[in-house]
Amino acid sequence: MIEKTQGVGMKSQLLLVDRYRPEQRQKFQVVIDAGQLHKSDELELLEPTQLRPLAMLSLKMLVVGGIVFVVLNLAAFYWQQHTLQFSLSFWGVVLWLVCNIVSYILVLPLHELIHALAFLFWGGRPYFGAKLPLALYCGAKRQLFWRNHYLVVGLAPLVIITLAGLLFTLFSPVLASYVLFATVGNVAGAAGDVLVAVKLWRQDNRILVEDTEVGYRVWRIEEERPGASFH
Secondary structure, three states: OOEEOOHHHHHHHOEEOOOOOHHHHHHHHHHHHOOOEEEEEEEEOOOHHHHHHHHHHHHHHHHHHHHHHHHHHHHHHHHHHOOOOOOOOHHHHHHHHHHHHHHHHHHHHHHHHHHHHHHHHHOOOOEEEEEOOOEEEEEOOOEEEEHHHHHHHHHHHHHHHHHHHHHHHHHOHHHHHHHHHHHHHHHHHOHHHHHHHHHHHOOOOOOEEEEEOOEEEEEEEOOOOOOOOOO
8 A cells, every 4th residue: 555645735734753853853854744755554443354353352351361360369369368268248249349340431541541641752742532432542643653652652551551450469459359340451452552563563663653543554754864764
């Protein structure tokens, strides 16, 4: 798939984001504005051909995440209490379910907030959106990110929330059990981020990635300017 930028409108809309290398960003922005850019790939996660592998990956991550966190929770509880015996009551179970459901709902905007903070870290301008009932998303319209920068943006929520959940489980397994749905649900909900990361990782690090609401577009600069280097 090869599609060059067309017209002044398209050129002016695509903004290269690179906070920590402003001189290099400016050099490549000149190339982009000159139209020396072409689209080489595009992915829409909600396409019928993508929905099945996305759902299967989410299910696998749900199972693996559930097993890891449940086993770790029980192991940490046994390590601290030297027993696996604990009392259960009807209202105790109700409280556990309510806390887990609430924690899962809260982790959805937290996941997107971490995406936004990662966009901001590189100098991007994120925005938020929602598709009912619980599909929240964070994007960066008409902005281009180097592949490695975009991978950080995409995987940040999975890595940060998972690590926080693991540490919380190790040090406080009882309390951690009340947010089990959140930690496991975040793993399963990051299936789209993982699928995108895998596809982008297979491409070279010189590509520029444009975030879309349902996926990404990959752009390539046609020629390098003297003195500029790719990430």
